[in-house]
Amino acid sequence: MFATKGLSKSFGRLTALLNVSFEVEEGEIFGIAGPNGAGKSTLFNVITGIYPPSSGRIFFRGKDITNYKPDQICHLGIARTFQIPTTFHTLSVYDNLRVGAIFGARRPQSADEVLELLGLEAVRHRPARNLDLYTTKLVMLGAALATDCKLLMLDEPMAGLSMAEINQFLEIVRRINQEKGVTIIIIEHLLDILISLTKRMLILSDGQVLYLGDSKEVTADRRVVEVYLGGKGGIAHAHR
């Protein structure tokens, strides 16, 4: 349902993405990982139209959406969250969701549905600035979800959460995927979480595809281990 073909992005002389191609199936949870500076967030920004790609194409449900603007991409059914917890901090929780519902979905009642789905009724009238990290992340997720998206892109949603919160959050991600049939692309740093959550994943390194395939086999890939733990075969390799 979603694919990129030969996507590249450079900023001046810096190449952030080079020839990245992958496909995501309808209803799938697809993982993206890679070390810092590998180009994961840039990939998200290019897909959601914040930066235009330098070359390559992006397809969503058979439609070429390369060079679409972020609001157009949202209206087609792709929503995203950000690595840095971002909400509209002067608006209430409910109004945060309403921004997505009114402008993204053009269907105000979707805000109420999301409020219920994520169990945010209790904090509905609270201003978004006074929330703990976990709830802030839920609100950000909720606003994205309220756009009636078909594809949800999550950028390191678990960073900074406690183990218990991570498990709770994973449960919610699975529910969104199963109950609402939303396809999900998730960037996550902790590989074990990604392995348990996804069937397939993409590993980026220096802006290029290092690994694309079955999540279970990723730790067996020598190059992946190398990238994560440093050159010369990595300490893990040297140790074994």
Place this chain on the structure above:
Amino acid sequence: MLTVRELDCFYSDLQVLRGVSLDVGEGEVVALFGPNGHGKSTLLKAICGLQPPKRGSIRFKGEEIAGLPAHQIVERGLAYIPEERHLFSDMTVLENLYLGAYPRHARPVLKKNLEFVFHIFPRLAERRHQLCSTLSGGEARMVAIGRGLMSETSLLMVDEPSIGLSPGMKMAVFDAIRQIHCERGMTILIVEQEIQHALEMSDRIYLIKKGQIAFERRREEVQVDEIERAYF
């Protein structure tokens, strides 16, 4: 030489560091490991004054420097080489290096330091009149490190020097850092993803996870599984 105690640091409302304590002794090389987004860079930025801490103490050569503006910290002989490099892109390599010697105490020894920089990075000597915006990633990294050395520093903090570089360039950068330590006896605090390389050159390591020091080890005592577990 550097003593950090109970440091709390915030990124707007988000607490990034929680009671971090760390020591770097004179002449030591200390490496800081930990997964991304867990506070390594923030710690370096807090020490060098770019991201003032909310609570806690940072003592450098016995003086409290927490909360001082960055330029006063540099003047005390502490240099930070940012991961993002922050070069002056419309200036030449040489102009960037000269600006590295901006603190007053660095100017009398400018020549000596410049020679040393060109000694460890001969490539920069060739490109001294080139604009920084036209350099490759590796060369730009060299300028950033060289600029830090120019400030006549006694403690060098290097943030992810190998990030985004080709394998060959990575080796060159690590060699240079090793040289800086061996030939100048510089005290170094390094954040690095290439654990193997960083481990080889360091005396001690710290591992940061979730904004806290998970453990501290001498190089001989490092358990590789321990690090692996923290990352995966």
Place this chain on the structure above:
Amino acid sequence: MKHVNWKFALAVLVLVFILLYPWLGASSYTKHLFILFFIWSIVAANWNLMMGYAGINSLGNIGFMAIGGYTAGILAKSLGVPPFLTIPIAGIVTSAVVTLALGLPALRLSGIYIALLTLIFADTLPSLLTQTREITGGAMGLHEIPPFYPGMDKTGAYYICFVFFLVVLFIIYRIVHSPTGMAFVALRDSENFAYCLGVNKFRERLKVFALSSLLTGAAGGMYVHALGDISPTTLGIEPFLLTIAMIELGGVGTFLGPILGAAVIVFGNEFLRLAGTLRLTLLGALICTIILFYPGGVIQLFHTIEHRVERLLNRKTPTT
């Protein structure tokens, strides 16, 4: 809930007072001041809608008002169009001209460029006016523009402007509390997130730009029919400064701020007349002082007082 009620009561009280004022021994002069207050608070409120809510750093709104004023004046004087038509036409013409010539280009630009472009736009108008002396009266301006209705007195003008004032404020209130208003808060809090949730900044801003210039142009029309004349001095530095002062003094980005600011400035400016030539010096100093030391304006002062009073009351309740 209680404090909402007393605020509402206060607002009603003020409105009733304004409604009855002509019968409470108002002089022709004080009625004139109220007319000025009605019109300027509309100009200020619309400017604030652009600047404070939509983040459009316009410095040309006085120019919009002048375009509306001249349009209405010329239509009424030269072509004999009745005022109930000239005012809407003034608004529409202003909005069309300004949105096409200024809004479409300016809103694609960022920050400082909007300020530059709008300021230079307003600066260009006086020379255009002198250039077209035959219809605009050049530096002399237009005089003896027909009033709202033949034989109108100050009380008539007072009530017409008052109704206009209420209608425009109601419209602005609705915009601020509409999805468009929410979009601006969202854009201010996090532009990229709003963008990715489907908010089109350019379109929302253009809407506000068109509407706000329409209402400002209409206010210009009200101005010429209520006061009878307009000249390039309307475009001068003093009205510009006065309006900026109203918004800053009242509180940027708040609904009531510019209205309060307009009240203080319009009535206060009369006292300032005593200061003679020092008046502009004092105004400049006032604006600087507010921006530097009290960026929230009068509204913030009210909020602080309100909080203090509430806290005082809360502290007393348990003890008594």
Place this chain on the structure above:
Amino acid sequence: MENLVNALVSGLISGSLYATMALGLTIIYGVSRVFNFGHGVIAVIGAYITWYLLSVFGVPFLPATLLSLAFMASFGWLVYRFTMSPLLKKPNWEFSTVLFMLGAGILLENVVLQVFGPRVKSIPVLVDGALKVGFIQINWHEVALMGIVLVVIAALSLFFKYTRTGQAMRAVAQSIPGAQVVGINIEQIFGLTFALAFTVTGFSGILLGTKYYLNPHVGWEWMVKGFVIVTFGGLGSTSGAVVAALVLGLVEAVATLYFGAIWVWPIWFVLFLIVLLLRPQGILGGRT
């Protein structure tokens, strides 16, 4: 033909004066990103102080100018230290500094009006007589002005290239974190930048005051021309500002010759609009 050539020559002269006018703006913007909406009045103040020293105390031109520039430098530093510095630390500083400087400009304009009165003043010309080459006639005074402008521009570029402070200003303009990392005191450099820019602006006011009549309000017109020039040349670009000033000086002279002075402003506006739409980073500003 004769008229055209003379117009071009006078366009070149006013263009070089506009260039010094634009320099102060672009220096402040380049380093601190503050757009000085009180710029014109600063120039006027510089000119008035010089005029006052010249005509009331009979101080010779050179010391009068130096005294006035010393005042401008300290004034610039004070303005930064006590108004811009706190404002820059608040959110929405971009527009609040604009409004503040606008308010301050009007305040100062009226202070000038109170102190010196509304009557037109003029600073005496530096040299009398005129130079005649064929049908072209240029006053020696104007030749001197062009020479001074050239010297000022050269001196500034040497300052930015070779002095420690000048390099630090460029460094701050290019990367604030980079400047912090090498130990540059940002606050100090910002303050010095304002001092320098006010000095240059005051000087341009003095030069303009020897060619045009001086009144308390003339600064606004100078300032708006400065705005258009720096936008043309690319905000923060010194060389761009100089070239743009010369081009616009010529355009203005030719437009006045063929269409009359009344069309000068609308033409500036249209040019400005075109530049903004085609290249918001300015004709000569390469980078955004």
